[in-house]
Amino acid sequence: MIEVENLRKEYGGFTAVEGSSFSVPEGEVFGVVGPNGAGKTTTLKMLAGLVEPTSGTARVAGFDAEDPEMRKHLGFLPEESPLYEDMTAVSYLEFFADLYDVPEEVARERIHDTLDRLDLQHRERKIGDMSKGMTRKVAIARSLVNDPDVLIYDEPASGLDPLTTNYIIEFTRDLAESGKTVVFSAHNLFHVESICDRVAVMNDGRIVARGSVETIREEHGRTEYRVYTTVEVAGAVKENGRYCRTVESMEAVEETRERAEAAGGEVADIQTETPSLEDIFLELAAESPDVEGRP
Numbered sequence: 001m002i003e004v005e006n007l008r009k010e011y012g013g014f015t016a017v018e019g020s021s022f023s024v025p026e027g028e029v030f031g032v033v034g035p036n037g038a039g040k041t042t043t044l045k046m047l048a049g050l051v052e053p054t055s056g057t058a059r060v061a062g063f064d065a066e067d068p069e070m071r072k073h074l075g076f077l078p079e080e081s082p083l084y085e086d087m088t089a090v091s092y093l094e095f096f097a098d099l100y101d102v103p104e105e106v107a108r109e110r111i112h113d114t115l116d117r118l119d120l121q122h123r124e125r126k127i128g129d130m131s132k133g134m135t136r137k138v139a140i141a142r143s144l145v146n147d148p149d150v151l152i153y154d155e156p157a158s159g160l161d162p163l164t165t166n167y168i169i170e171f172t173r174d175l176a177e178s179g180k181t182v183v184f185s186a187h188n189l190f191h192v193e194s195i196c197d198r199v200a201v202m203n204d205g206r207i208v209a210r211g212s213v214e215t216i217r218e219e220h221g222r223t224e225y226r227v228y229t230t231v232e233v234a235g236a237v238k239e240n241g242r243y244c245r246t247v248e249s250m251e252a253v254e255e256t257r258e259r260a261e262a263a264g265g266e267v268a269d270i271q272t273e274t275p276s277l278e279d280i281f282l283e284l285a286a287e288s289p290d291v292e293g294r295p
């Protein structure tokens with residue numbers, strides 16, 4: 001549904017995105033994560049046909065991203081979405097549906113159905129009088145007025161309270177379950193882990209890791225084993241009356257057991273510590289090479 005090949009964007013001598021390639025099959029949720037300035041928004045805008053790539057290609061729903069036909073199949077949610085404050089949510093959405101030539105009856109039903117699913121109360125209230133969470137829901141509803149196949153959401157839940165955030169994240173997951181293809185960017189890695197099929201981790205304009213969260217964890221994260229012993233062994237530290245040696249392989253776990261038994265004790269407990277995406281992300285960000293033109 002989305003094919004990105006060697007996408008690059010330069011602003012003057014500055015490279016915002018470099019050598020970006022990935023594909024997203026139909027019905028998948030794909031997360032783009034990375035720190036501020038990593039190139040997430042630039043990547044998403046190139047997919048949405050709003051920023052012209054310096055080189056490389058992006059194909060969305062079978063069209064070149066810059067082909068105006070592609071827009072009919074796309075719902076884009078920008079990071080900041082200024083809405084028309086004097087309009088009510090419903091009249092604003094009807095106005096957008098009209099721009100997409102959606103027949104009035106179809107639009108009315110679709111809008112109310114979407115606002116129901118988003119649990120938006122007070123939909124006849126002026127947008128200017130709505131809370132931040134409510135206006136974000138209106139912006140999400142706007143991205144769905146044309147019933148698109150592909151959704152590109154830039155930080156859909158950033159800056160919202162935890163309840164609204166969870167609601168929006170779950171809603172995004174449901175959209176993919178109903179067959180839509182979703183690409184979204186996020187800072188909050190917990191959300192990415194909870195709803196994405198696959199992710200691209202970006203840093204300094206480059207994708208530094210890509211795949212399922214599990215694959216990234218296997219390839220880039222180290223599982224640690226905390227081996228608790230009843231006697232002191234080399235490399236262990238004392239913790240609550242026991243000794244704990246932290247190791248990174250099963251061989252080292254066995255070796256710790258042998259050391260404990262040789263000293264007349266035993267292994268009391270073994271705990272496995274799987275790195276979170278956040279831990280891996282920090283490590284990848286620290287390791288990634290500089291991109292030409294980046295300070």
Ligand SMILES: Nc1ncnc2c1ncn2[C@@H]1O[C@H](COP(=O)(O)OP(=O)(O)OP(=O)(O)O)[C@@H](O)[C@H]1O
Pocket residue numbers: 011014015016034035036037038039040041042043
């Ligand atoms: N129009 C532009 N002109 C010049 N530089 C730009 C432009 N747009 C983005 N950049 C630069 O490109 C880099 C990538 O920006 P981008 O907005 O894609 O990052 P991001 O990962 O989305 O960051 P954030 O999480 O802060 O939104 C940044 O250093 C930014 O300053």
